[in-house]
Amino acid sequence: MTTLSSDRVRTTLDALYADEKVKDEPVVAAVVAKNRPLGSYTHQEQTEMLAEAYISVPREVGDLLYVLARNRGAKRIVEFGTSFGISTLFLAAAARDNGGEVITTEWHAGKAEVAAKNIGDAGFEDIVDVRVGDALESLKELPGPVDMVFLDGWKDIYLPVLQVLEPSLAPGALVVADDMGTLPEQPYFDHVRAGGYHTVQVPIGDGLEISTRVD
């Protein structure tokens, strides 16, 4: 049996997905009613507008993250964009089964606090480090080589966040960027498609750009 299919993790994920169903709809409706693209707001404004929303990965993306992390044998996994911790739980389950750890970062302190509680409910408090603040700062100090990265914060800083992490990437590290089908980021594509990575876009969820370091 995998950690992901354990009662404790399944029960926690079921409760979070049920809560997301209730909480996200009014928040997203209020954003849509403003009739302005999300990208036209500052990061601070976006973070405040979405402070009550999960905007999590769907289960199939979480399952894929688990499969990729297990298959890579990832021992150190870094996540940009914790929200309330749903994707973190899939990554942490893989880290547990690989004998590893997850470092995740969330700008909004209230969200990070709830995420830490959810991570504890699932039994991962010993292997997940929730860092509060801007990922561009909070991910500068890492304890060692990074085997896998999951990018799921605001899209226009995927490239600078990856560049902060690049000196720490293990040979052949896996980098997964969410929402690249619905919110494509050309500077990010130009970077990962330029030769330092082998990369493919997978039409699952909102589109994952999955890249492996060529070292």
Ligand SMILES: C[S@@+](CC[C@H](N)C(=O)[O-])C[C@H]1O[C@@H](n2cnc3c(N)ncnc32)[C@H](O)[C@@H]1O
């Ligand atoms: C799409 S949500 C993450 C969803 C989460 N990965 C999941 O699947 O459950 C994006 C999150 O990134 C956070 N975020 C955005 N910019 C950030 C930054 N510069 N540093 C840290 N967190 C950031 C937002 O506050 C928001 O909670």
